[in-house]
Amino acid sequence: MSIIEDKKSLSNVKVVTANEAVALAVKCAKVDVGGAYPISPQTSIMEYLTKYIETENIPMEIVRVESEHSAMAVAMGAAAVGARAFTATASQGLLYMAEMVYWVGSSRLPVVMAITSRAMGAPWILGNEHTDVLLPREWGWMVLFPEDNQEVFDTIIQAYKLADTTLVPVVVGLDGFILSHTTMPISIPDQSIIDNFIPKNTPKPYALNTEDPFTHGNAVHSNLYLEFRHNIFKTIEDSEDLVDEIDKEWSKLTGRSYGGVIEEFLLDDAEVAVLVMGASSGDAKEAAKKVREKYGIKAGVIRLRSIRPFPVKRLSKIAQKVKAIGVFDRNMSPGLGGMIATEVKFALYDLKNRPIVQSYIGGLGGKDVKIADFENILVELKEMVDGKREVEKVKWVGLDLAAIEKFLEEV
């Protein structure tokens, strides 16, 4: 149901950037405490929230701190006493915050954090890239990645549901600048829907309590640490269905479904598919339609919405249908491949009839990736299926080595 058809809630339509959509969702989630430290392209999220506190008197406490490390420490302290907590960061800020991000993950505190994706220096860079959003997937966090501003709002709400249910904190990644600073209309559900969807009275076995004092994360001997890590591993591994269920439940309440862990686009009869995350998915979908029209290639798009839990079950089902998957990574694992391509290969290796998986790396540091680039990927995948093109370990999109040599000569 598009928001235009949804006349009943038209009064709740706002035209906002994705950063404001995050702030609105945090307001609607009735978050108690936030830690704030500015970094582009995240800064306006916390600015919007402080504006709501000033102008609407929302019952939220925002602590302005001296670093991202402390911003997460604030969220951790708040969550540890059972409050609903939020923070946001990006890029270098996440790197500085990293120690506390890991502590929150392994303390099982249901914090939600927005990361507006941005590449990391050197060289100093502001452009969009997904590497930062993906890092916390190794740090005991769930990681979700919406496509547009409406889905950003909805995913923040869903993230609190997921975190409160599993006691695993959740990162919601959104494309820096491409979404964070771009306005789109979003529909905001009635507050009562959100209140019922994410009630605050869920069990909080981790919450500190002066009647029965205990501490978090005290030292253990080596004979107990592995068991804590195993517990986090299994909880995240077992959450694939939960992400689907939360999406379905939300769809019943709002009419908006995103496919749970994966949005499947034109996959029913697809022979080749490109796997992509976030805002570029729109371009990939256009490309799939175009190569169907132009060349009759049965092309589709696998839009990865959940990186943790990694949707091994759903991906395995899709892999039974398609003959080649091109994984487009706006990130990289140096010397190996795209981070997601690496995980896709791990997930599918045990299948008897597994498809070709080709890793594509592009768009790093905000380099433009066009619909034509995705068309090219889909055409190449078809050629691989037909045996007319070799599969390579990694293929680079938009790599211009002549330009960089010219730049350095002129320095």
Added chain:
Amino acid sequence: MKVLIPKSKPAKGAVGKTGLWRTSKPVVNHNKCIKCVICWAFCPETTILRFEDNSVDIDYEYCKGCGVCANECPVNAIEMVED
């Protein structure tokens, strides 16, 4: 799946008998001790045993042998000796 929260309650020796970490141990010379209890106040691991008359001794089960007590004693009544 049952969630394992890494929580713990205050308890003596929550991470085991830390006295095993020691390479040298503090020894109190009771003839020199003036019962000022500065060592008791400074010990980072609360392993100085303080008695009713303010005389002190060392809890060797948990003393890590850091030497802070010997360093702080104003009358050099605590000596670190090889353990």
